[in-house]
Amino acid sequence: MASVDDAATNAQFAAANAADFPILSDPERSAARAYGVLGEAGYAARWTFYIDRDGRIAHIDKSVSALSAGTDIAARLEKLGTPRVTE
């Protein structure tokens, strides 16, 4: 996951949610701008990008539900033919 929050905030956020993946911080908003997610208020839109093994955009989900995001991502990865990797 990624947001424009600073690293300390996202570290707390990850701990509070027991996230088993890194939450990235983009306080400079450079990546948010490059991905086209930066809105007027300076926050990122809730869009999920799937980047394939060659570093290309494989899918963009622009209607992400915060509630079902986890299962939605798993389903999308399955659809994209991604083998499950546990890390």
Place this chain on the structure above:
Amino acid sequence: MRIIITAAASLFRLGLLLGAMGMAHATSLELGDPAPPFALMGSDGEVHRLADYRGRMVVLAWFPKAFTGG
């Protein structure tokens, strides 16, 4: 006449506003485009570079703000 000018000014402002809203997502990535490179600090204390994940599928899930419902 004044009413017409006011209306025109309002429409002009609306146009500017809509234009600005369009600008918010001016960068539109298409499927198959190279994903923009990034190097961002992660909650695990490490810098994550997209290039480091070459050969693996990456899910980059943007969200607006921490502690606001995901």
